[in-house]
Amino acid sequence: MERFAPLLDGLIFTPARNCKLTLMKEYFRTAPDPDRGWALAALTGELNFREVKASQIRALVMERVDETLFDLSYDFVGDLAETVSLIWPSRHGVNYVPSLSEIVTELHEATRIDAPARIGRWLDALDPTGRWALLKLVTGGLRVGVSARLAKTALAEWSNVPLEEIESVWHGLAPPFADLFRWLEGHVPRPAIEGQPTFTPIMLAQPLEDSYLGKLDPADYRAEWKWDGVRVQLVGRGGQRRLYSRTGDDIGAAFPELIAAMPGNVVLDGELLVMRDGEVASFNDLQQRLNRKLASSKMLAEFPAWVRLYDILEEGAEDLRPLPFDRRRARLETWFASAKPDRMDLSPVIPFRSWDDLKELRAGARERSIEGIMLKRGDSPYVSGRPKGPWFKWKRDALTLDTVLMYAQRGHGKRSSFYSDYTFGVWRDDELVPVGKAYFGFTDEELRRLDRWVREHTVDRFGPVRAVEPQLVLEIAFDSIHKSTRHKSGVAMRFPRVHRIRWDKPAAEADNIANVERLIT
Amino acid sequence: MSIAAPRPETWIRTTAAGLYCEPGDFYIDPRHPVPRAVITHGHGDHARAGNGQVLATPETIAIMQLRYGDGAGAVLQTLSYGEALTINAVVVRLLPAGHVLGSAQIVLDYRGSRVVVSGDYKRRADPTCAPFEPQSADLFITEATFGLPVFRHPPDDQEIDKLLHSLTLLPERCHLVGVYVLGKCQRVLVLLRRAGYEEPVYVHGALLGMTELYERMGVALGPVLPATGAPREALKGRIVLAPPTAPAEPWSRRLPDPLVAQASGWMRVRQRAKAGGIELPLVISDHADWDELTATIEEVKPGELWVTHGAEEALLYQAGKMGFRARALSLVGYEDEE
Ligand SMILES: [Zn+2]
Ligand SMILES: [Zn+2]
Numbered sequence: 051m052e053r054f055a056p057l058l059d060g061l062i063f064t065p066a067r068n069c070k071l072t073l074m075k076e077y078f079r080t081a082p083d084p085d086r087g088w089a090l091a092a093l094t095g096e097l098n099f100r101e102v103k104a105s106q107i108r109a110l111v112m113e114r115v116d117e118t119l120f121d122l123s124y125d126f127v128g129d130l131a132e133t134v135s136l137i138w139p140s141r142h143g144v145n146y147v148p149s150l151s152e153i154v155t156e157l158h159e160a161t162r163i164d165a166p167a168r169i170g171r172w173l174d175a176l177d178p179t180g181r182w183a184l185l186k187l188v189t190g191g192l193r194v195g196v197s198a199r200l201a202k203t204a205l206a207e208w209s210n211v212p213l214e215e216i217e218s219v220w221h222g223l224a225p226p227f228a229d230l231f232r233w234l235e236g237h238v239p240r241p242a243i244e245g246q247p248t249f250t251p252i253m254l255a256q257p258l259e260d261s262y263l264g265k266l267d268p269a270d271y272r273a274e275w276k277w278d279g280v281r282v283q284l285v286g287r288g289g290q291r292r293l294y295s296r297t298g299d300d301i302g303a304a305f306p307e308l309i310a311a312m313p314g315n316v317v318l319d320g321e322l323l324v325m326r327d328g329e330v331a332s333f334n335d336l337q338q339r340l341n342r343k344l345a346s347s348k349m350l351a352e353f354p355a356w357v358r359l360y361d362i363l364e365e366g367a368e369d370l371r372p373l374p375f376d377r378r379r380a381r382l383e384t385w386f387a388s389a390k391p392d393r394m395d396l397s398p399v400i401p402f403r404s405w406d407d408l409k410e411l412r413a414g415a416r417e418r419s420i421e422g423i424m425l426k427r428g429d430s431p432y433v434s435g436r437p438k439g440p441w442f443k444w445k446r447d448a449l450t451l452d453t454v455l456m457y458a459q460r461g462h463g464k465r466s467s468f469y470s471d472y473t474f475g476v477w478r479d480d481e482l483v484p485v486g487k488a489y490f491g492f493t494d495e496e497l498r499r500l501d502r503w504v505r506e507h508t509v510d511r512f513g514p515v516r517a518v519e520p521q522l523v524l525e526i527a528f529d530s531i532h533k534s535t536r537h538k539s540g541v542a543m544r545f546p547r548v549h550r551i552r553w554d555k556p557a558a559e560a561d562n563i564a565n566v567e568r569l570i571t
Numbered sequence: 572m573s574i575a576a577p578r579p580e581t582w583i584r585t586t587a588a589g590l591y592c593e594p595g596d597f598y599i600d601p602r603h604p605v606p607r608a609v610i611t612h613g614h615g616d617h618a619r620a621g622n623g624q625v626l627a628t629p630e631t632i633a634i635m636q637l638r639y640g641d642g643a644g645a646v647l648q649t650l651s652y653g654e655a656l657t658i659n660a661v662v663v664r665l666l667p668a669g670h671v672l673g674s675a676q677i678v679l680d681y682r683g684s685r686v687v688v689s690g691d692y693k694r695r696a697d698p699t700c701a702p703f704e705p706q707s708a709d710l711f712i713t714e715a716t717f718g719l720p721v722f723r724h725p726p727d728d729q730e731i732d733k734l735l736h737s738l739t740l741l742p743e744r745c746h747l748v749g750v751y752v753l754g755k756c757q758r759v760l761v762l763l764r765r766a767g768y769e770e771p772v773y774v775h776g777a778l779l780g781m782t783e784l785y786e787r788m789g790v791a792l793g794p795v796l797p798a799t800g801a802p803r804e805a806l807k808g809r810i811v812l813a814p815p816t817a818p819a820e821p822w823s824r825r826l827p828d829p830l831v832a833q834a835s836g837w838m839r840v841r842q843r844a845k846a847g848g849i850e851l852p853l854v855i856s857d858h859a860d861w862d863e864l865t866a867t868i869e870e871v872k873p874g875e876l877w878v879t880h881g882a883e884e885a886l887l888y889q890a891g892k893m894g895f896r897a898r899a900l901s902l903v904g905y906e907d908e909e
């Protein structure tokens with residue numbers, strides 16, 4: 051715990067990805083085994099023990115602290131774990147600091163009844179940061195701004211082993227990952243994962259600029275629709291079945307109907323969608339499923355999942371990745387015709403002759419489930435990562451809205467003296483409703499000017515946030531907009547960015563909420 | 572307090588201008604200009620400009636002169652720690668409060684009745700100022716800035732280690748530490764030196780004058796350089812001290828990839844530090860924490876306790892549990908107007 055607690059503490063305060071990586075690398079370099087393996091499991095969300103409830107923690111602290119003082123403190127601090135970690139009276143003579151592995155091992159053995167007493171003993175011995183880290187650990191969900199992929203990236207940078215290699219063995223390993231660390235430190239060869247349903251890092255496409263098209267020969271490329279869902283990999287191997295996200299997270303538990311529908315002995319690449327009566331539902335519907343770790347029967351009925359297949363990577367024991375795209379496509383079609391899997395179909399190949407043909411098709415595709423077009427070289431093998439050249443994604447033009455700047459927040463690091471994160475809104479009658487946040491899309495010069503404008507038009511301050519006069523119009527570009535219960539305005543934008551700053555446009559002429567609602571998919 | 576001694580509330584009370592000692596006819600840390608003021612220490616909320624006669628420790632007088640020039644007061648009178656001065660019928664003494672250089676508790680004796688006004692104080696060792704001297708009192712008026720049991724400041728060296736560790740881990744980033752001009756800045760400097768950090772420390776222009784004053788008063792701070800005007804490249808991996816507002820100001824754009832730290836007791840609460848955009852919170856405080864407040868009350872054993880400055884409710888409750896008669900000072904003030 052001596053190293054793990056400061057690691058969590060550092061991660062929660064550090065906004066920059068690079069610095070988070072530095073903290074994790076330092077931890078993996080210096081922490082002993084098996085602690086670092088358990089820490090890795092905690093960071094990647096693979097520590098599973100029965101969570102302790104907030105009411106149990108409160109009961110525990112009430113045995114030791116005056117209730118009035120606790121309530122006054124809780125009112126001030128506003129967070130239970132933090133209040134408890136700070137107010138917990140340290141006990142003299144209790145100074146044996148438990149290691150992370152001792153804590154994890156004991157919690158695995160603990161019952162609902164005796165877990166609180168064990169936690170109480172540890173709280174006695176830990177310092178406030180240790181207590182806070184322990185409480186985060188036992189109440190579930192670290193929420194320190196680290197994804198499983200970022201933790202794996204730290205492992206890769208620390209060990210100089212490519213991230214793809216780590217991802218490809220990951221699901222064949224289990225906490226506390228002793229064999230993984232021994233491999234990463236060069237003591238043993240790569241852990242054997244043959245026959246296990248591991249993830250194969252997926253192949254990604256480069257974005258395509260229209261101007262670049264002239265350099266490509268249409269005869270070399272095949273076109274497919276780019277569906278507005280999430281990329282997934284289906285793995286059936288050795289009698290086991292897995293569904294992975296594009297970053298290699300196992301999301302099978304949330305999609306039991308797909309796991310049930312999956313044939314064995316095949317690895318497929320496709321787009322996860324919600325499909326109703328043969329129609330692709332909105333991304334927002336898919337989001338309902340993605341937001342949950344488990345699916346209720348109601349969710350299964352209301353938001354039925356589907357996979358539209360793009361590619362085949364493995365069939366039986368045969369690795370198909372070295373084959374050219376055209377051969378893999380033929381294998382995919384043959385396999386599909388004989389396997390006839392439920393809840394899946396093939397993403398069609400779009401015939402075209404010239405780029406102009408394709409441009410027309412792309413412009414004509416008004417279906418909201420289509421994000422654009424994928425171009426894949428007919429001779430391209432399946433290569434993990436984002437190689438330059440073989441695959442392109444050619445997105446549809448972005449949507450835009452004229453919005454009014456409402457709040458600006460200071461950035462971090464290089465941007466800490468700049469108001470660089472902008473909350474913007476649209477009109478509802480004569481009131482502004484915030485609809486999104488953007489923090490890129492402008493040049494350094496524009497940032498300086500925006501920052502000056504914010505400082506000169508501030509009407510209120512809340513910590514690092516300033517409310518500004520509703521006068522500046524920001525033209526915001528975004529890929530799509532959806533209904534959302536998680537946002538106050540009831541809508542959520544995908545990839546909002548500042549497209550243009552309309553210094554010239556009167557705020558009254560910005561869009562209103564009806565304009566926004568028309569764009570909702 | 573002898574049988575005939577007057578009860579403290581008969582001769583000291585709050586007014587619109589602040590705490591007023593009637594038989595002495597002077598105010599303590601007045602909020603508005605008054606003819607005669609006794610000042611606990613140089614912080615802006617205690618030492619204000621424009622008073623007539625001003626009495627304080629020599630260090631506090633020097634600090635006020637640095638801050639206000641001629642506005643420091645019409646007549647400035649110094650009183651060293653422990654010396655007694657009779658103002659009308661009231662004997663005034665100043666005792667170290669351990670808060671910042673020159674900070675004092677004000678001890679007032681009047682006809683066998685004693686009032687001690689703590690001013691701001693802390694109990695842990697601070698190499699930049701004299702330590703707090705507890706004094707028994709009939710009435711003790713204490714601050715309560717950190718009057719909640721969630722405030723237990725960790726050892727200073729632990730926090731300084733956090734800063735130095737971050738510096739070795741992220742040697743490309745300039746470490747911008749927010750500190751108050753008076754006290755915190757100089758204390759952080761001395762703590763860094765004690766931790767073996769001998770590199771020059773760069774400071775914001777607003778801190779230079781006070782830092783020089785500390786040096787003149789005999790507090791050695793090691794090499795200190797102005798941050799303004801230093802080449803950007805030279806500030807990589809350096810510690811820069813600046814007022815807590817500086818990270819938000821265009822001034823900080825001269826710094827290479829600044830990592831924003833702040834040295835303050837408020838940094839104990841994560842949510843608060845995070846909301847303020849702090850990346851490296853350093854819990855270093857010049858105010859007593861909960862344990863220091865309660866231990867001090869126990870030690871002073873006042874006949875009565877008045878609590879001011881901050882989270883009064885919890886400390887009043889705790890003092891009651893400890894068997895002391897306690898009131899919030901603001902309430903005492905309102906009573907006068909009824
Ligand atoms: Zn003060
Ligand atoms: Zn104060």
